[in-house]
Amino acid sequence: MRIAIGADHAGFALKQHLLGTLARLGHDVNDRGTHSEASVDYPAICADVARLVVSGQADRGIVVGGSGQGEQIAANKIEGIRAALCNDLYLARLAREHNDANVLAIGGRVVAFGLADEIVEVWLATAFAGGRHQRRIDQIAEIERQAVSSRR
Numbered sequence: 239m240r241i242a243i244g245a246d247h248a249g250f251a252l253k254q255h256l257l258g259t260l261a262r263l264g265h266d267v268n269d270r271g272t273h274s275e276a277s278v279d280y281p282a283i284c285a286d287v288a289r290l291v292v293s294g295q296a297d298r299g300i301v302v303g304g305s306g307q308g309e310q311i312a313a314n315k316i317e318g319i320r321a322a323l324c325n326d327l328y329l330a331r332l333a334r335e336h337n338d339a340n341v342l343a344i345g346g347r348v349v350a351f352g353l354a355d356e357i358v359e360v361w362l363a364t365a366f367a368g369g370r371h372q373r374r375i376d377q378i379a380e381i382e383r384q385a386v387s388s389r390r
């Protein structure tokens with residue numbers, strides 16, 4: 239799978255760890271930064287990851303910050319993105335199974351490396367259940383289209 243990943247300074251250490259995990263799992267990873275623990279603003283990095291997913295240049299995206307909350311919000315501003323904050327295994331599974339989340343947000347100051355590995359593995363391995371959940375995804379996409387067209 240092609241994975242785009244990005245982080246701010248607070249998520250840098252976990253991102254670096256996840257680069258190794260994703261490589262070990264055999265994924266093709268596109269690291270969008272940041273590349274140090276120097277303070278940086280996360281919105282542009284998260285938008286970059288999200289745009290790669292929407293364009294089809296990445297199959298999924300991962301954004302990492304201190305809590306992951308701001309990163310999730312920023313990624314979700316890109317039309318077609320369903321970013322989910324998953325700091326535990328249950329939410330990682332449901333984000334994919336019920337919401338077809340295409341971007342995972344995770345908190346580097348919340349989740350230890352071992353649990354983060356498990357979260358990523360569950361999130362990548364879980365298939366979208368479709369069915370009644372597809373109807374809801376379609377409704378979300380329609381709300382998004384209406385919002386975009388009303389801004390034009």
